[in-house]
Amino acid sequence: MSSIAQVNFPRMSQLKRTTAEVHDNLDNKIMAQSPFASKENHGDFLRFQYLLLNHVVPIYNSQQLTAFFDDLASRNRCDAIALDLQDLGMKAEGLAEQIKIEDLTLAQAVGWLYVIEGSKLGAAMLAKEVTQLGLDADFGARFLAGPGNGRGSQWREFMQAVEALQLNADEELELYQGAKDAFAVAHQLLDVIYQ
Numbered sequence: 001m002s003s004i005a006q007v008n009f010p011r012m013s014q015l016k017r018t019t020a021e022v023h024d025n026l027d028n029k030i031m032a033q034s035p036f037a038s039k040e041n042h043g044d045f046l047r048f049q050y051l052l053l054n055h056v057v058p059i060y061n062s063q064q065l066t067a068f069f070d071d072l073a074s075r076n077r078c079d080a081i082a083l084d085l086q087d088l089g090m091k092a093e094g095l096a097e098q099i100k101i102e103d104l105t106l107a108q109a110v111g112w113l114y115v116i117e118g119s120k121l122g123a124a125m126l127a128k129e130v131t132q133l134g135l136d137a138d139f140g141a142r143f144l145a146g147p148g149n150g151r152g153s154q155w156r157e158f159m160q161a162v163e164a165l166q167l168n169a170d171e172e173l174e175l176y177q178g179a180k181d182a183f184a185v186a187h188q189l190l191d192v193i194y195q
């Protein structure tokens with residue numbers, strides 16, 4: 001982020017800083033599996049993404065969070081990825097348990113949401129890669145497609161909503177902890193698929 005962004009989006013900058021290393025590790029772990037080398041490899045990547053997106057569905061359905069992020073339900077990509085798996089002749093299989101929203105504070109849930117919404121930024125790059133496999137926004141790579149109104153503006157609106165939250169000092173820490181927890185779970189789910 002530029003220094004202007006750091007001034008205008010201090011919380012978002014802090015979220016990025018606190019999770020930069022764990023993001024890079026996750027990115028490297030995924031790329032080490034050559035997810036774009038074949039449809040089969042891509043299928044494994046999709047199965048990982050489905051585990052993660054299915055796990056967090058309760059966050060996207062949360063009434064409490066919708067009060068702060070009004071288009072929350074439409075941001076959920078779980079159905080899109082289930083269709084992608086179907087395109088590739090694979091089953092969408094989630095873990096038995098989804099996240100329990102009642103176990104999270106509001107700030108922690110927003111930290112989780114940051115991680116899942118943020119992953120759409122990297123998706124822009126990945127969407128270009130999958131075209132070499134013949135996959136696109138209509139077949140096999142729906143979940144990587146940007147929203148109708150543009151990725152940039154969706155992310156900007158998300159950043160503004162996060163910055164507008166009224167959080168006390170403890171809640172501020174919960175926000176960062178929620179993001180760290182989300183990345184930790186993402187690592188675990190990746191291991192479920194690749195180990």
Ligand code: HEM
Nearest residue numbers: 015016023026027030031114115116118119121122125186
């Ligand atoms: C091969 C896999 C991945 C690659 C290559 C990748 C790459 C990227 C890139 C290039 C950005 C910055 C985009 C920009 O600033 O315009 C980004 C942002 C982000 N990615 Fe990933 N990513 C990957 C996987 C993931 C996954 C699986 C998650 C979450 C579980 C994730 C979470 C995030 C978050 C939260 C951000 C936003 C950072 C911020 O600006 O605050 N990424 N990613």
